[in-house]
Amino acid sequence: MSVTAIPAERLIPAHWPPHAWDWIQCAQFLYPLNTKWNLAETVPCGFTNAGLPVEMQIVNRRFDDPGVMQASRAFERIQPWADKRPTMDCQEG
Numbered sequence: 001m002s003v004t005a006i007p008a009e010r011l012i013p014a015h016w017p018p019h020a021w022d023w024i025q026c027a028q029f030l031y032p033l034n035t036k037w038n039l040a041e042t043v044p045c046g047f048t049n050a051g052l053p054v055e056m057q058i059v060n061r062r063f064d065d066p067g068v069m070q071a072s073r074a075f076e077r078i079q080p081w082a083d084k085r086p087t088m089d090c091q092e093g
Contacts, residue, residue, distance in 0.1 A: 005052045033059055039068045043075055047084075 006013050033040045038059050045056040058075070060068040 004048050004050075004054060037062050039063075039065045041068050041072045043072045045075075045079070046081065 003013055012019070038061070040057050040059045042055045042057050044053055046054045048054060056075075058068055058071050060071070
């Protein structure tokens with residue numbers, strides 16, 4: 001996605017203007033790869049100052065699934081925060 005985490009009940013951030021296809025603004029980097037058959041994998045790469053998770057997308061040539069998975073695994077292994085998780089403040093309602 002092209003944005004940090006947003007509330008689960010929203011399709012786009014609250015400060016973005018409405019669009020007929022709400023999801024397309026956030027997914028602008030995702031769907032073109034799917035139409036071209038490029039394998040893309042998303043891996044965590046850190047947190048914002050507010051503690052929200054941030055992810056990075058790794059993309060490779062068409063049909064090179066092992067290359068994408070190897071790059072993703074190598075990146076995940078070197079991250080010092082790999083064992084950390086964001087706090088979850090869930091409320092029933």
